[in-house]
Each structure stands twice: as C-alpha cells, then as structure tokens.
Amino acid sequence: MLKPRLLIAATAAAAMVATAAHAERATDGQLKILYWQAPSILNPYLSGGTKDIDASSLIVEPLAHYDETGEIVPALVTEIPTVANGGVSKDFTSITWDLMPGIVWSDGTPFTSADVVFSAEYCMHPEGGCNAAPNFEDVKSVEALDKHTVKITFDVPKPFPYGPFVGSNSPVIQKAQFENCMGAKAPECTEQNFGTIGTGPFKVVEFRANDVVLYEANDKYRDAAKPAFATVLMKGGGDAVSAARAVLETGEFDYAWNLQVEPEILNTMAAAGKGKVISAFGTSVERIMVQLTNPDPALGDKRATYQDGNNPHPFLSDPAVRRALSLAIDREILVEAGYGSAGQVTCNVLPAPAIYASTANDWCKTQDVAAANKLLDDAGWARGSDGVREKDGVRLSLLYQTSTNSVRQGTQALIKQMWQEIGVETELRNISSSVFFGGDQSSPDTFQKFFSDVEMYTNLFNGTDPEKYMARWTCDKMPSPDNQWIGNNMPRYCDPAYDKLAEQLAVTAALEERAVIAKKMNDMLIDYGAIIPLIHRGAVAAHSNTLGGVKQNVWDATPWNIQDWHRIK
C-alpha cells in the first residue's frame, strides 16, 4: 500500500502524463468493444449486417461522415461540395469531390482518385452483390478529373447528391487490393475480405470470422496524434443482456453496442456504477402498419392485394376504426415498459431530422379512450354480447403480427389490452425475424406479404434525406404477386395526391421547401391512418466510465469517430 502523500503525488504525476499523452498516438493501451452479433467479414460492401459495416469502419473510410447531429463532415476530402462552393452543379446532376492531398493507405501507397473510381465500379458491378448499391442509385459515371478530384455524374437531378461515399456503408476501398475481386469473383477473395487495407485510424492484425477482430493503430493515419488507443479488440457473439453486463457490471469491456434490453434490467446494471447507458435518436420509428386490403385466405391469389381499390379490408377500410385504434393507445406506457431512455413517444413516421418533424398529429400523444369509443359508436360499430364491436356481421377482430423479440411481445400484450377497452378483439402472433424480414417468396409470413390485419416493426432511413423513404408509400410501391412482393408500401396505401407530392419532392432543391413537402406527406399518412406510429426509437449503447470521446451517432457507423476515443485517467 502506498502512503497517502505518495499516492497523491503519484496520481498528480499520472494526471500530468495523461494530459500529455492525449496528444500522442497509441498511448492508451487496449480498447475492448463488445458486439453481441459477431463480425463475419471486413469488407463492408459484402456485409451481412450492421455489425460488419461497423467492424470495417475502423479500417476503411468514406469521403465524408455524418456527425452525431446528422451534419455531413469531411473525412478524406478538403470540404463538402455544395452548390454555393461550386462542388455541386447547378442542375444537381453532378458532384465534384476534392480529395485531401497526402493521404496514404496503411500499406504506405498513396490514396488517389483512382481508388474512389474503383470503389464505385466495384459496388456497381451487377454480379458483385454489393449491399451499398442504393447509395449508388442513378449514378451515371464516376470519373477521376485528376489525381485528387473525383466527379460523380447522375442520370437525374439529385437535390441531395450525397449518396455515394458519404457514411460508413459506402467507403473507399483500395484499388490495388481489390482489383482482381470484381463481380462474381468478389466472394472468393477471402484474404482481401478478411484483411482489408484502409486509410482509417486502425488496421486489422487478426480476424477470426464470427468471433473477434484485433486491430492496431494505423501508423500511417493522417493525424499524427491519433488514435489514442494502441490496439482495439472487437469481440462478437452472445446476447444483448450479457453484453450490457460485461460493460456495466463486470467492467470487462469498454463499449457494448445495440443494447435493446428492457429498461428495468439495464437500469439495475447501470446502478453498479461502472459505466453509463447512452442513446441517440435517429429516424427509427416503431410503427403499426394497417392492412388496407383484404387479407382473407379465401381470396387466394387476390389475398392482400390492391386490385385497383376493389379489395378493401372488411373493417380497417373504415377511417373511424383506424383513428380509434390510434387514439386508444397509451404510448407513454409502451415507452416506459419497453424502451426507457431508448424511446420517445411519436406521432410521426418521419420523426427526424428536426426540420422534417411535423407537429400536426400531436393528438395521438395522449390516449383518449372516450373519444375512440365515441368515434366507433358514431360509425355504427356496436358492442356485441362479448364486448367486441360489430357491424353488419363484421366483428372488430384483428390479427396482430410482429417479429419475435421480448420487447415487441410486451408491447403487443399492452396494446391488446388497450384495444380491448374500445371493444376490439386482438389475436397476437410473432414470427422469427429472419423469416418475417427475410424476403422468402414461398413463406406466407413475411412483412411484405402482410397476411394479417396489422403488423408492427421498426423502419428507418440512412442519412438525413427522407426523399426515398417518403417515396415508399406511393401506389406503385405496393407489394403484390406481380412484383414478387417487393415493395415497401405495406399498408397498400394509394392516393394520387401523395404520389404527386413524392414527384415534387424529387425535383425540389431548397431545404425548406423539401421540409414542407415531406411534412405534408407524413401528415397525409398519419391522418389517413395507414400507419400508426408508436415510438421514436433511439440507438442504445453502454460505455465504461473510463472511456472518453464516444459520440453516439445514429446517422453513421457507431465507431465513426473512434480516432477520438481515449482513456480517461
């Protein structure tokens, strides 16, 4: 045991070293990150999930990141191109990026525009199976004007041209490394896919697929003072609860990702005082989709299809019923029981960024059973002897499906009770998420087929621009057998006025005008009752009290600023 005075002196000395150390690379030892889904591959373009994109975001970088507020900030470029600085053409058909000079790959070779052009070709190759293809939608060409200038041209005007190479899911990969891995050859390049070379703060030392990644600081990283950590260990596997425990209770790990755990459990663990729970809110909304077409199995091929409006749902086609269902829900209780600090009540399907968030639907924030009952009474839905309302022989009896997940089943049970109060009978069903969200054509249980009356899940959009997201509910996006049930318009909502707004949004440039249109579209959906928004969901993580610099970011990969993470001494 040290004598007290000595201890103070030692602490003071350590503190001095610590302040000095922050200006130096690789002085903070090992950072231990825990992902309960294990990374499978370090090539983000071939990833099977967010975990792989996050694991590779330590190695490879995009041209620009989204910061924690959703703002686009430069990473490998000198500035963000805009119309004002001439980087984006006036007709919105091209964007020109100026690469930062002097950047080298971790193997020492220079980073040039050829690498950027190659990355685009790699992802746009039709046989490659690249999952970032949506980022490159409408891209006509990517060309290198000179060694440090890249011009991306689009087929159509893009008021928001920041798709390619913005955000960690479309980074720049090294041409020299992946040259022979194009298209159908992409999956065969195990060596490249496991040992990706990048410009980022760390480089991979060892990778065990579906288990662990060991990184070390990239000595060629452009900022000589970063990263603070010498090595990073990213461990994968297990479940969310034990991941939270390893950070909050036992303190074995510094950071745990994506902790969708009941608030009760998380709060008890956080009480141990070893770490804190952080959350950030993006565009994720847990919502109930309302089936507007008839999902009756007796209809055969016509089941849950629009048929030009000739196949309406027996009772959900009544606006009074849809409104009553929304009014009867006490969203505060849902947040309290299932989400805690990771959820907020919302009445919008487009809750963020702030400029797009509408306030027109705030009537849904407070539960109003009396009003809901009155609506149904007025619409002629009378209670039967068992308390369930009916009209003309149609009973208000719903099948309510969602994916298997303890929080979702809790929410289902609560909503069932709330709907019982307004005389609506609910049958609950949950489906394994790999089936529900997996687009298997032969399965009747996918969320696209939607062979039930209501279904609940979370959806979101990448980046900060809602154009593509809001275009999901146009008439032509309805899933049906004709398009192999592909499409995101789950409620089968169809309104020509909405479609017109979607077209208008695609050609409007000014941000304020875009916001007005997007809000209007949001309000149409909610007011009509095609979508019943429930909870604005945050991304929850936990980090140790000794880990500094973490900025929880929902717009980009979780470790987007890992070069700034450091040990608090």
Added chain:
Amino acid sequence: MLRYTVRRLLFAIPTLLVVSFIIFALLDLAPNDPTGDLPLTIPPEVREQIRLSLGLGEPFHIRYFRWLEQFLVNEPLNMIEQIWGVEIGNSAERLRVTSWSTRSPVVDLIISRLPQTLWVVGLSYVVAVCIAVPIGVISAYKQYSVFDQIGTFVSMIGFSVPTFFTGTLMIVIFSAQLGWLPSIYDTTHVVTDFDSFVTQLKQIIMPVMVLALFSAAQLSRFMRSSMLDNLNLDYVRTARAKGMTESVVLLVHVLRNSLIPVVTVIALGLPQVFAGAIITEQIFRVNGIGQLLIIAIQGADIPLVQTLTFIFAFLIVSFNLIADLLYGILDPRIRYD
C-alpha cells in the same frame, strides 16, 4: 468381427447420403434468408441481387449436387494437398464450400474453431468422467446412505437444470458479484508462461464446470445403476467367499464389469465433444463449433449449417459403430459373427 465392421461401414454410406439430402432439403425449405440481417434500408431489389450472387438462383438439385461435390470431393482433395503439399489437377479452379456470411471456405472456419471446442468441451467431458465414476461407485456400494442421497440429489439438479441457467448463475456469482473470473472467454489469449496459464485457467473453468456438471450427472447415474446390477451377482459372492478384500472385490471385479455399458455411453457421447456446446459456448462467448453453428443458423448461412450438421451426422454414425465394436471387445460374451 471384421465382416461385421465392413458391413456396417458399407451400410453407413447410404445412411449418410440420405442424411445429407434430408439436411439439405430441410434447410432449403426453411423460410430463412441470408439477407434478413441486413438493415431495412436496403431495398428488396438489391437483396435479390445479393441472393443471386450467393448462387441461390440455381434450382435445388443442382445446388445439392454441387454441394455434395464440393464437400465430398473438392474438400478432401484440398485437405490432401495441404497436408502433403502436392497439387492434384487444377486446384486453383476447384470450388470449395463457401460460407455466405464470411465468404470464406467453410472447412477453414471449422478447423480454426475446433481447438477451442476440443479444449472446453473435451476437458469438461474428462472432468465429468473423473467425477462421475467415483460418485457412481460409492453411491452404489453405499446404497441409500447419506452420500448416495446427496449424490442423487446433486445429479438430479445437474441433470434437470439447463446449462443456460447454471451458466448465467455462475457468471452472476463469480464475475458480477465476486469479480473473480472473467465472464467472457478471450479467444485471442495465448498461454506462454505461468501467469498466462492462470489466466487461461480462470477463463476456461466456468464453461468447463457448467458442462461437466451436466454430463457428470448423467454418467454417474449410469455408473451407479450398472454397479448395482453387478453387486448382487453370484461372482461377487464367490470373490468375497474366496476371502478377497472389499477393495479388490469392488475395484477389480465389480468395477471392471460395470464399466462395460458405461464405456459405450461415454463413446456415444463423444461426438458431442466435437459438436461443441451451443448454449454454453454462446453464454461464455467461446468461439467453438457450437457457437459457429448458432451464428450460422441465425444469419441463415446455409452452406455452413449444412456442412456442420453433416459433419455431426458423420461423427454420430461413426461413434455409434465404435461404441458397438468397443462393446464386443470389452465384453467377451458378445460376438457379432
């Protein structure tokens, strides 16, 4: 004996082929999707393209025969090449069974994980046998004594409490409350000196004990009943009448005869050592075969699941055969011809 062995081996071939077909067909029919884990922001058209790039566009029978060829011809050839360093034919063009999630050869993944599983699950099996045999012997010899009652009680608990409960309980006690042991298995840890050996011991002890408790419970019951069967037989009375000491009677005569059925039970349980322990490995995050399987199932990595389950089937068939043969060797009364 030889004829019997050959006959059984020949019979194993159609069995395994049928098994492989059933596994393939079941997994193919399962409504699982390798793109199911991708963020919902990725549109269905892109998902379809990813599925095509994984080879899912081909009809069922073509995929089945391709997998058979890759697994039964290409992989063994590849292994021979690696072991002896020779090149047979055009080995660069030969397709290997490739995992969808990692896009790397499945067999390499399995080989990299086998040591961890063999250490953790194998060690637990050894520990289980070492605990179970003495407990079974004493419990039987002192039937209905306090020791027997406690032994029965503990083994009933071990047998009926699932590993996901005992595992989590141990983590809560020893990692969260007492802080003695790590709750997460560090798979990158290398034993170089005494200190690192102690670290390894600390991280391996919980998963090993959780599994050992479970297997020991089962084995000790077998051992006990087998001993009880033998203790009342005439040859035991004869041995005692000849004036042999109790220890000789018990350990030389009874134990040896009682071990015969127990050895077969142990042999039948051995494939499990290779198959890993899905739940325990997942709880402690040991990167073994069991964890590989569960991750593959969750991510709909069909080639990996197919290959793993087929290897398990192969091991079970072969250890069944070994157990049968062992029985014949150990017990001279049994003859197969």
